[in-house]
Amino acid sequence: MSIFAIGLSGLRAAQAGLYTTSNNISNVNTEGYHRELLTLQPARTSGVSVNAPERQFNQFITTRLNAAQSSLASLDTYASQVQQLDNLLADERSGLNTVMDKFFGALSQLAGAPADPAAREGVLGAARSLTAQFRSFDTYLSDIEDGIDEQLRFTVDDINNQSAQIAELNREILVARATTGQAPNSLLNQRDAIVQQLNQNLDVKVLAQESGSYTVALANGLPLVAGEQSYQLAARPDVADPTQLALGYVGNDGNVQQLPEKQVQRGVLGGLMEFRSESLGKLQNQLGQLTVVFAQAMNTQHMQGTDLNQQPGAALFSTGATRSYAHDTNTGTAIPETTIVDAQSLLATDFAIAFDGSDYQVTRRDTGATVTASFDTATQSLSFAGLEVNFSGASAAGDRFLIKPLSGQAANFEMLVDEGAQLAAGLSSASGDNENALALAELQNTAVIGGKATFQQGYGAMVSTLGNQINLVQANQAAQQGLSEQLGLMQQAESGVNLDEEAANLIRYQQYYQANAKVIETGSTLLDTILALR
Structure with a gap:
């Protein structure tokens, strides 16, 4: 040369x-x-x-960074959602303690002047304010739940678009390699950036093929991207609970396979689902429990007295209906209908019922713990935790049911008495009898929630539970943020431009x-x- x-x-x-x-x-x-x-x-x-x-x-550092950022995205999503609940409970105008105090204060005034029309109107007014506040609280929680559904739909659409982009980039990368014999670095960067974005939405596993294409799979191994082929996810009503959206996987045949919620643990989707079950769902059930116990305790005591018309006291409050669902895949014809028998025995959770062909097994949806239940073959009714579930039709082996006794109670919390004279302040028709008014007022200090907590203590437990969840997620968020930043610096040290x-x-x-x-x-x-x- x-x-x-x-x-x-x-x-x-x-x-x-x-x-x-x-x-x-x-x-x-x-x-x-x-x-x-x-x-x-x-x-x-x-x-x-x-x-x-x-x-x-x-690839090793990138995989670790993507996993860390996926976890951080989940925690960030959870934290932003739970902050809405914290703002609600921290606002005295929307809290329940104040209206309960005013209601019991009005009952105390009635006990001091049981025949005074003004005192009776004061009780009615305080009761209406109380029920309206409970309904408003429930509406706020329902609005948050609707917002979660919208975010789930949007995130699923985003995931589907990202999967399609990765599949298209796989194709372009293979073509570029075959044409030039060299690695198309710009296309590789684009693909890795989209994979990182996908991990922000959903935890995925990435496998680099010898050909240069990526295979992207869910945690359970189902592929989202395989070579030039992408697969779709779908947000659809849960087969067990039609009031909630679940994540589904769309197969080649177009059929949708519902993915268990426990398999979606990271990313925005994981954060939304965890918030819905761990914070929002629990708060809705605690609110429903407080509503039912309050209404039943007040009604029971009020019906023991006599009003100014010399009539027995009527029920003061009405609440919503329980919700019961048969699983979409059931082969039997049984339809459950749930009745609250003993409010004080209620647990603030939903229940799953499974029939094995001979017995019904009941488990708590929040903890998975088994609940003791008894079945009456004569009435075809199942009793547990203050509830009675009656089945119309026949259950088949493998059938499953969902019982939501509390989530809709506060939405229909209403005051039934509309005249002051109908308030049963006394236990007899004697003039000046205030015994029943005193008993109603004393319920404020009675442990009626599970036999362990007063109304205010029950509400305090709601605030305390949420506070503990916020503290935990903030601690995890700070730790995950530090890990993500450390891994980001490691990646930049190798891949970043100096x-x-x-x-x-x-x-x-x-x-x-x-x-x-x-x-x-x-x-x-x-x-x-x-x-x-x-």
Whole structure:
């Protein structure tokens, strides 16, 4: 090889180095860009050979970073949602303690003047304010639940779009490799950036194939992307609870397979589902429990007295209906209907019932713990935790049912008495009898919730439970944030662009170019000298 060819190969190498360095500098602020490094090697005879720029990419660190960011996205989502509940409970105007205090204060005034029309109207007014506040509280929680459904739909659509983009990039990368024989670094960066975004929405596993394409799968192994093929997710009503949305996987045949909620543990989807079950659902059930216990205790006591019309006291309050569902996949014809028998024995949770062909098994939905139940074959009724579930139709082995006795109670909490004279302040028709009013007022200090807590203590437990959840998620959020930042720095140390280093490379490749130009110039001078000697 002549001196000119050697110099020319050096010029080309220097140009390639300047191009690679310039590309790095131009993309210093580009999200998802990985620094490229030019590698040179001796040519087969003499001179230098230039390899394609290598992308500085560490799959191990990237996988760990994606997992950490997926967990952080879940915690961030949970924290932003639970803050809405904290704002609700922290607002005295929307809290329940104040209206309960006013109601019991009005009962105490009635006990002091049982025949006073103003005192009786005061009780009615306080009762109406109390029921309205309970309904408002429930409406706020329902609005949050509706918002969760909307976010689930939006996130699922986002995941489907990202899966389709990854599949398309797999195709383009394979075509580029086959055409040029080199790795298309720009396409690889785009694909890894979308995978990172996908991990923000849902925890996925990524497997790099020898061909250069990615296989992206859910935690249970179902593929979202396989080569050039992408698969879809769907937000659809839960087969066990039609009031909630569940995540479904759409197969090649178009059938939707519902994914268990426990398999969605990270990402925005995981945060939304965990918040719905761990915070929102629990608060709705606690509110329903407080409503039912309050109404039943007040009604029971009021019905023991006598009003000004010499009539027995009527029920003061009405509440909502229980909700019972048969699983969509049941083969039997049984339909459950639930009745609250003993409010004080209620547990603030939903229940799952499974029939094995001979017995019914009842479990708590919040903890999974088994609940003791008894079945009456004569009435086809199942009794447990203050509830009675009656089955119309026949159950088949494998049938499942969902019982939600509390979630809709506060939505229909109403005051039934509309005249002050109907308030049964006394236990008899004697003038000035205030015994029943005193008993009603004393319920404020009676442990009626599970036989362990007063009304105010029950509400305090709601606030305390939520506070503990907020503290826990904030602690986990801070720890996960630190881990994500640490892994991000590790990735940037390997893949990020360092402007000082690139500036030094510019000078180095510029000098390299000038030196090779000098080689060619020297060769030309030598050639001219040799020709002149002739």
